[in-house]
Amino acid sequence: MQNSNAKIINRLANVGVAVLIATLFAGSAFAVEYGGFGGRPAYPQAGNPRTESIFVHTLNPGDTVEEGVLVVNNSAGRKTILVYGVDSTPSSGGAFAGEQLSQTKDDVGAWITLKKSEVTLDPATNEIVPFTITVPKNAGVGEHNGCIITQEKLAKAEAKGGISLSFRTGLRVAITIPGTLIRKLEIAGFDVTRKDDGSFLLQPKVKNLGNVSIDADAQVVTKYFFGLTHITSGGQYPILRGDTSEWNFELKKPFWGGWYRSSFAVEYDANPEAGVGVKSGNALTRLEGPSVWFWSSPTPAGLAIEIIVLLALIFGGFLLWLSRKRKNWIRKNWVEYEIKSGEDIKTLAERFNVSWKLIAKANKLQPPYALKESQQIKIPSLK
Amino acid sequence: MHKLMRKLLGKLNIAFALFLAVLMTGGLGGATYVLASPTSSFTQTINAGVLSTDIVDGSYVTVASPTFAMNATSFSWSCQTVTGSFGSTTPSTQQIYVVDPSVTGNWTLALAASNPTDVWATSTPYLTFDFNDPAGDGCTGGQMTVDPSGAIKAQGQYEHGVSGISLGSSFAFNQGTKDSITLMTSDGTTFIGDWTLKNVNISQKIPAEQAAGSNYSINMVLSVSSS
Numbered sequence: 001m002q003n004s005n006a007k008i009i010n011r012l013a014n015v016g017v018a019v020l021i022a023t024l025f026a027g028s029a030f031a032v033e034y035g036g037f038g039g040r041p042a043y044p045q046a047g048n049p050r051t052e053s054i055f056v057h058t059l060n061p062g063d064t065v066e067e068g069v070l071v072v073n074n075s076a077g078r079k080t081i082l083v084y085g086v087d088s089t090p091s092s093g094g095a096f097a098g099e100q101l102s103q104t105k106d107d108v109g110a111w112i113t114l115k116k117s118e119v120t121l122d123p124a125t126n127e128i129v130p131f132t133i134t135v136p137k138n139a140g141v142g143e144h145n146g147c148i149i150t151q152e153k154l155a156k157a158e159a160k161g162g163i164s165l166s167f168r169t170g171l172r173v174a175i176t177i178p179g180t181l182i183r184k185l186e187i188a189g190f191d192v193t194r195k196d197d198g199s200f201l202l203q204p205k206v207k208n209l210g211n212v213s214i215d216a217d218a219q220v221v222t223k224y225f226f227g228l229t230h231i232t233s234g235g236q237y238p239i240l241r242g243d244t245s246e247w248n249f250e251l252k253k254p255f256w257g258g259w260y261r262s263s264f265a266v267e268y269d270a271n272p273e274a275g276v277g278v279k280s281g282n283a284l285t286r287l288e289g290p291s292v293w294f295w296s297s298p299t300p301a302g303l304a305i306e307i308i309v310l311l312a313l314i315f316g317g318f319l320l321w322l323s324r325k326r327k328n329w330i331r332k333n334w335v336e337y338e339i340k341s342g343e344d345i346k347t348l349a350e351r352f353n354v355s356w357k358l359i360a361k362a363n364k365l366q367p368p369y370a371l372k373e374s375q376q377i378k379i380p381s382l383k
Numbered sequence: 384m385h386k387l388m389r390k391l392l393g394k395l396n397i398a399f400a401l402f403l404a405v406l407m408t409g410g411l412g413g414a415t416y417v418l419a420s421p422t423s424s425f426t427q428t429i430n431a432g433v434l435s436t437d438i439v440d441g442s443y444v445t446v447a448s449p450t451f452a453m454n455a456t457s458f459s460w461s462c463q464t465v466t467g468s469f470g471s472t473t474p475s476t477q478q479i480y481v482v483d484p485s486v487t488g489n490w491t492l493a494l495a496a497s498n499p500t501d502v503w504a505t506s507t508p509y510l511t512f513d514f515n516d517p518a519g520d521g522c523t524g525g526q527m528t529v530d531p532s533g534a535i536k537a538q539g540q541y542e543h544g545v546s547g548i549s550l551g552s553s554f555a556f557n558q559g560t561k562d563s564i565t566l567m568t569s570d571g572t573t574f575i576g577d578w579t580l581k582n583v584n585i586s587q588k589i590p591a592e593q594a595a596g597s598n599y600s601i602n603m604v605l606s607v608s609s610s
Contacts, residue, residue, distance in 0.1 A: 028545075036433065036435025036436070036437055037433065037435060038433030038434055038435040039433060040431060040433055040434075051487055052485060052488070053434070053485045053488035053609040054488060054609050054610065062473075072430055072431050072432075072433045072436075073430075074432065074433065075445075088607050089562055089563055090563075091491055091493040091495075091551075091563040091564065091565040092493075092552065092554040092555075092561060092563065092564045092565045093551050093552055093565045093568070094513060094566040095491040095493065095551070095568050095610070096489075096491050096608055096610035097491055097493045097495070097563040097565075097606060097608055098606065098608055099562070100495060100496070100497055100498055100499070100518060100562075101492055101497075101603065102497065102498040102500075103498070103499065124430045125430070126430055126431060147608060149606075151604075159601050160468075160571055161597060161598035161599060162451055162453060162599075162600055163451050163452075163467075163469075163585075163600070163601055163602075163603050164448075164600060164602050164603070165438065165449050165451075165602075165603055165604070165605055166497065166602065166603070166604050166605070167438075167604070167605050167606075167607075168435055168604060168605075168606050168607075169433065169435050169436070169606070169607055169608070170606055170608030170609070171606070171608070171609055172608060173386055173610060195532075195533065196533070201532060203552070209482035234570075235547050235549075235570025235571070235572055236489070236570050236571060236572070237489060237568070237570055238489060238610050246552065247549050247568070248532055248544075248549050248550050248552055249549060249552065250549070250550070304461055341473070375488045
C-alpha cells in the first residue's frame, strides 16, 4: 500500500515538473511580441496583389471613387490615430515618400477627402475610414501619386534639446489618368564604391523618362576575373514618374580577393497595357548598363589559404624543376649497361657511387628491384 | 483502484500538463479566454498586421518619447560641424525598427522634418539655425546631412535575414528639393519580416558665430511608406 502511494506521489510530481517545463516553453512563444499601428487598404482589388498594400486606380478627369483605409491598432495601448492625405515627394535615391501634414497639397493629396481625420482605437482593434478620391477635370495624363498617412496624435512634447521623433505609416495612392502613357526607362549610371570595412556598394541609377511609374527589376551581376559569377544583387523596385532611382546593393568583401567585374542591367514592362501591379504578359524590355572593374584584397582567411596554396605551388614547382634537371643529367651522363651474373641493384649503386633508389627510379624498376642477367639498364658513366 | 489511477495518470500526464501550461501561460501573458457553456458560441478576431516603424530598445519594447542628441559643441567664430548617431547602442540601445507583415509590395523608411520650414530652435531666448539651407556649402544658414550608407541593418526578432533590404545614400536636406532622406528600402522579396537599423550618421553644419544655447531642438518624422 505504501509502495503504491509513493508511486502515485511520484506520478504527481512528474506532472508538476511537466507543467513547469511546458509553461516555460509555452511562455517563451509570447515573449517579445511587437505591435504597432498603421493602415492598409480596406478593399483590395482581386487580381492585383499590389492593392493589398497600396491604393491603385485608373480614373478619368472628373471621376470620383469611393475607397477606405483600414486603420489598425496592434499596440498594447489605446491610441488616437490621425488619418490624412498628402502629396507624394521623392525621397532621396528616388524612393517614394509622403509630404508632411504641414505642407500645401496640390496633387493627389488634395484629391482625397476622408470621412474622419482621426480615430481612437483600443488595443487589437481596427476601423475602416472611408474616403473619396475626386480627380479634377484639368488633371494631366499619366500617373499621379499621393499618400494616406496614419500617425499617432500626441501632445506637443516639451523641447529638451536634440531631435524629437514622431512616427507614421504611409500608403501610396497611385492614380493613373488615361491617355498617352509613356513607359520608358534610361540607365543613368553605375558606380562601385569601396567602404571602410572593405565591402563595396554597388550603386546603379535609373531614370524614368515616362509619365507613369514603372516596376523595374534591377540586377547587378558581379563576376570573377575569369567570368564565373560571384554574386547577383538587386530586386524589384518602383521607379516613380520623372524620378531617378538609385540603390545601394551591398557586396561583402570577397573571400578570395582579386579583380571583379560588376555589370548592371534593368528589365521592365514597357508595354502600355502594364500598370501598377499589372503585367502586360508581353516580353520585357532589357537595358544593359555599364560594367565596372574593381580590385578587392582578400579576407584574412582567404589570404592565409592563398599563401598556403602559393607556397605549395612554389614547392611543387621546385620539385618539378629538380626532377627535370635530374632527368636531363641522367639522359646526358648515364649509359647503357648489361647486368652480369651475381650483380644486384645494391652492388651496382656501391660500384657507381650512386643511390640505389636513383638507379631504380631512372630505370623505372619496381619492388623487389630484382635484376636479371643480360638485362639492359642505365647507370652513371664512369668517365 | 491504485492500478487504475496509475494508468490514468500515465495517460493524462502530458495532456494535463499541456492544458495547465496553456492556461497558466495565457494567464501570465494577459490573454483572454472563455470557458464555454454548452450554449456559448466562439468568435475570434485576428487583427490585420500593418507596416509600421518605431524606436525600440534591445528587447523590442517601444522607447517612450525617443529623442537623440547631437554631440555638444562650443561657440565658434567659424562654421563648424557637429555629429550624432541615429539609432544608437549607448548609453542604451535605441534602434529603428520596421515591421512589415504584408505579403506584397515595397516600402521606404525615410526621415524628414515635420515641416520643411522648421529650424533648430531654442525656446528662451528664441535662437535658430537652419537644417536644410545649402547656401555657402551649408555654412550660411546650417544644413543637416544624413548618412545611412554605413549603418547597421539586421533582422529583428524573427529569422528571415536582410535579403532585399538596402540602405540609403548620404544626402543633405535641401528645402524644396530634398525634404525627405531615405534610410532603408525593401524590394518586397522578404515579406512578413522585421528589421532594425542602428548607427545612422548625422552631421549638422552650424553657421559661424551661432549663439550658444543648451536646448536647440527640432521635430522630425520617421515615416515608413508602402509603395
